[in-house]
Each structure stands twice: as C-alpha cells, then as structure tokens.
Amino acid sequence: MRWIQADSESATIHDVKFNSASIREKTVVLADIGGCPVGFCQAVTGRSLSDPLFVQMIAVVPAARRRGVGLALLAAVASSEPARDIVMATLDGNVAARALNEGFARSLGLAIRRVPIRSYRRSEMGFGPGEKHRPWLIARA
Ligand SMILES: CC(C)(COP(=O)(O)OP(=O)(O)OC[C@H]1O[C@@H](n2cnc3c(N)ncnc32)[C@H](O)[C@@H]1OP(=O)(O)O)[C@@H](O)C(=O)NCCC(=O)NCCS
Incomplete structure (x- = not known):
C-alpha cells in the first residue's frame, strides 16, 4: 500500500503501522499484475445495516x-457488500476519479448522483475538515 501511495499523486503516504491497521479494520483490496502491486481500494461500512459502503x-x-x-x-x-448503497467522495477537479466512478455506476446499470456534504460523516467518507471532497451516491435499492 505504501509503494502505491508513494506513486499516486492524490494519496497520502502512510507508514506500515497505519496501513496494517487499515487492513485489519477496513476492507482493503489490493491489485497486482504479475505479482507487482499496482493498486488498492479501501472502504468501510457504515454503523447500521442501512448505511452505505464508503469507498475511502x-x-x-x-x-x-x-x-x-x-x-x-x-x-x-x-x-x-452487495446490498449497501455506495458512497464515494472526490475532489471536483479529479477528472479521472469522477470518470471512473461514473463508469463504475454504469457498469452496475445504476445512476450516480451528488449528495449534500452533510449527508455523512467526514470520517466515514475518509477525509478531514480541511479537504474539499464532495460525496457521490450510487443507490442500489
Ligand atoms: C482514478 C484512478 C484510480 C483510475 O484508475 P484506473 O485503473 O486508471 O481506472 P480504469 O482503467 O479502471 O478506468 C475505467 C474508466 O474510468 C475513466 N477514466 C479513468 N481514468 C481517466 C482519466 N484520466 N481521464 C478520463 N477518464 C478516465 C474511463 O472512462 C475509463 O475507461 P476507459 O479507459 O475504457 O476509457 C487513477 O487515475 C488514480 O490512481 N489516480 C490517482 C489517485 C486518485 O485520484 N484517487 C481517487 C481519489 S480517492
């Protein structure tokens, strides 16, 4: 995860202890090509059963x-988490992430829509008070 963070412009580089805790406490999926780690995705579920999956x-x-x-x-x-709605927060200027999220919603045959920033906790969405990410929702119901 650290190597990928170091090579990805908008990812914070965390130490091994922090990343290990993320792997223990969250859903972390790692992608590799031919044994080389090339990407990861980190998500958490909300506290109640009706809360979404937050792609952090x-x-x-x-x-x-x-x-x-x-x-x-x-x-x-x-x-x-096949039953949960999916929330992903992105910076408005992150063209690649926004296009990826739209493409992902399309691949599920679902719509993606912007939701008010106060809909969810920042800590669940995975960003802090100074960051200007905005949440998007893919509703599965
Ligand atoms: C966003 C990111 C994860 C996309 O990863 P990726 O492996 O390149 O994405 P994919 O190849 O699966 O792309 C799927 C679709 O998303 C869209 N897309 C992805 N990158 C794009 C870009 N730079 N510009 C426009 N559309 C893009 C395209 O529609 C693409 O399909 P296509 O290649 O058939 O046209 C990658 O660019 C990245 O790591 N960026 C830096 C970190 C970051 O910004 N993360 C998001 C913030 S949480």
Missing part, C-alpha cells in the same frame, strides 16, 4: 492506469 480511497500507479484496474478494484470492494 482508490489508487492505481501511473504505469498501470487505463487498463481497467480501478474498475476491477471498485467491483471487488462493492461485491463485499
């Missing part, structure tokens, strides 16, 4: 982009 981070190293890895990672985390 997805990152693919530049050399492996536009090969479907991001889409495969989202499909993998989403399939771990």
Whole structure:
C-alpha cells in the first residue's frame, strides 16, 4: 500500500503501522499484475445495516492506469457488500476519479448522483475538515 501511495499523486503516504491497521479494520483490496502491486481500494461500512459502503480511497500507479484496474478494484470492494448503497467522495477537479466512478455506476446499470456534504460523516467518507471532497451516491435499492 505504501509503494502505491508513494506513486499516486492524490494519496497520502502512510507508514506500515497505519496501513496494517487499515487492513485489519477496513476492507482493503489490493491489485497486482504479475505479482507487482499496482493498486488498492479501501472502504468501510457504515454503523447500521442501512448505511452505505464508503469507498475511502482508490489508487492505481501511473504505469498501470487505463487498463481497467480501478474498475476491477471498485467491483471487488462493492461485491463485499452487495446490498449497501455506495458512497464515494472526490475532489471536483479529479477528472479521472469522477470518470471512473461514473463508469463504475454504469457498469452496475445504476445512476450516480451528488449528495449534500452533510449527508455523512467526514470520517466515514475518509477525509478531514480541511479537504474539499464532495460525496457521490450510487443507490442500489
Ligand atoms: C482514478 C484512478 C484510480 C483510475 O484508475 P484506473 O485503473 O486508471 O481506472 P480504469 O482503467 O479502471 O478506468 C475505467 C474508466 O474510468 C475513466 N477514466 C479513468 N481514468 C481517466 C482519466 N484520466 N481521464 C478520463 N477518464 C478516465 C474511463 O472512462 C475509463 O475507461 P476507459 O479507459 O475504457 O476509457 C487513477 O487515475 C488514480 O490512481 N489516480 C490517482 C489517485 C486518485 O485520484 N484517487 C481517487 C481519489 S480517492
């Protein structure tokens, strides 16, 4: 995870202890090509059964982009919670992430829509008070 974070412009680089805790406490899916780690996706579920799955981070190293890895990672985390809606927060200017999320919703045959920032806790969406991410919702019901 640390190598991928270091190679991905919008990911914070965390130490091994922090990443190990994420793997223990959250859903973390790792993608590799030929044994080389190329991407990961991290998600958490809300506290109640009706809460969504929050995709907190997805990152693919530049050399492996536009090969479907991001889409495969989202499909993998989403399939771990097939009944929950999916919330993903992105910066408005992150063209790749927004296009990926739209493509992912299309691949499920579902719509994606922007929801008010106060709909969910920032900690669940995976960003802090100073960050300007905005949440998007894929409703599965
Ligand atoms: C966003 C990111 C994860 C996409 O990963 P990826 O493996 O390249 O995505 P995919 O190959 O699965 O792309 C699926 C679709 O998303 C869209 N897409 C992905 N990157 C795009 C880009 N740079 N510009 C426009 N559309 C893009 C395309 O529709 C693409 O399908 P296509 O290649 O058939 O046209 C990757 O660019 C990344 O790691 N960025 C830096 C980290 C980041 O910003 N993460 C999101 C914030 S949480």
